[in-house]
Amino acid sequence: MAVAAAFPEVSVYNLELFFDLSPDLLCIAGFDGYFKKINPTVSKTLGYTDEELFSRPINEFVHIEDRAITSQKRDNIRLDNALLNFENRYVTKSGEIVWLAWTSMPIKSEQLVFAIAKNITHKKKLDEDRNGLLSNLTRINHDLKQLTYSTSHDLRLPVANLLSVFSLLDVTKIQDEETLEFIQMLKTSTENLKDTLDNYVDRLNQKNVLTVDTEEIDMNECLGPTLRSLSSLIKNSRAQISVDFSAYKKVEFNKAYLESIFLNLLTNSIKYTKPDSFPVINICSKIENGKKQLIFADEGQGFDLEKVKDKVFGFNQKFHDHADSKGIGLYLVYNHVTSLGGRIAIESSVNDGAKFIISFKN
Secondary structure: OHHHHHOOOOOHHHHHHHHHHOOOEEEEEEOOOOEEEEOHHHHHHHOOOHHHHHHOOHHHHEOHHHHHHHHHHHHHHHOOOOEEEEEEEEEOOOOOEEEEEEEEEEEHHHOEEEEEEEEOHHHHHHHHHHHHHHHHHHHHHHHHHHHHHHHHHHHHHHHHHHHHHHHHOOHHHOOOHHHHHHHHHHHHHHHHHHHHHHHHHHHHHOOOOOOOOOEEEEHHHHHHHHHHHOHHHHHHHOOEEEEEOOOOOEEEEOHHHHHHHHHHHHHHHHHOOOOOOOOEEEEEEEEEOOEEEEEEEEOOOOOOHHHHHHHHHOOOOOOOOOOOOOOOHHHHHHHHHHOOOOEEEEEEOOOOOEEEEEEOOO
């Protein structure tokens, strides 16, 4: 009535209409713990008739696990303290659980509480689903870490044994130059494999942290060891590799991640070359709109992007019938880039090669 008196154009009818049509739960409760007035949204949400809601203490409609804390909050309201953003669960007549977020203001002189609640059940369900996904991803990440650790650890012994064989081999007794070259290539590849495994184990033994160390990396110095470790594969496939880092030579990134990116993109380009063709690979740096980019392009089998869409970088996704395909390489590349704030895009069509455009975070 006070509002209507202050603003004559606002009638009591309008106020009642506002009360009745509100999508939020509006109610007036007494200090005795009973509803005194409710809008239709309350009965619609809880599934009880107005008579049922007025005849029983409010706490009987509250989820049994939330009754104690709700009673404490109600006692605090009786001391003339407002209640802001309090969340609790109610049980509907059909047995469903709804989450409500309350804001309540007491009028101590009249022993009444004016309250408004929003139904946040959908939000809680989304939060629950998200937390479930995060929990599942955490478990998967832990399992993958343990698998990587075990694999890396178990492979170190046979690699060490292989290096011991090379150390015992007397190459002075070998006269054939081609054989000597093959032995050196095998030795270099084995040494690089040992270094890679050692780095994996060292990183996995570090404490779990949410950040990844970055440093200024020379692109040529990072690509060089990868090319040497793949030298036999490159030679046998007769791959033509063009490298141009003239746009910029250094980038702030994680060295192990960048080596993995080079390794996976190179092996994929060689693996998925077109039949009766030799791999042609172009690697270059570029600055686009002030951002440093790494462009990696080949002339291989490519993808039908309309079909594969967002699955290109998915885990265990395969798009070609290659016996050695595991569907992990591009997944790793994507995660290496995006985990450090970068972006990766792909341009491709069937039998017209693929171009990967990696934009680094400045």
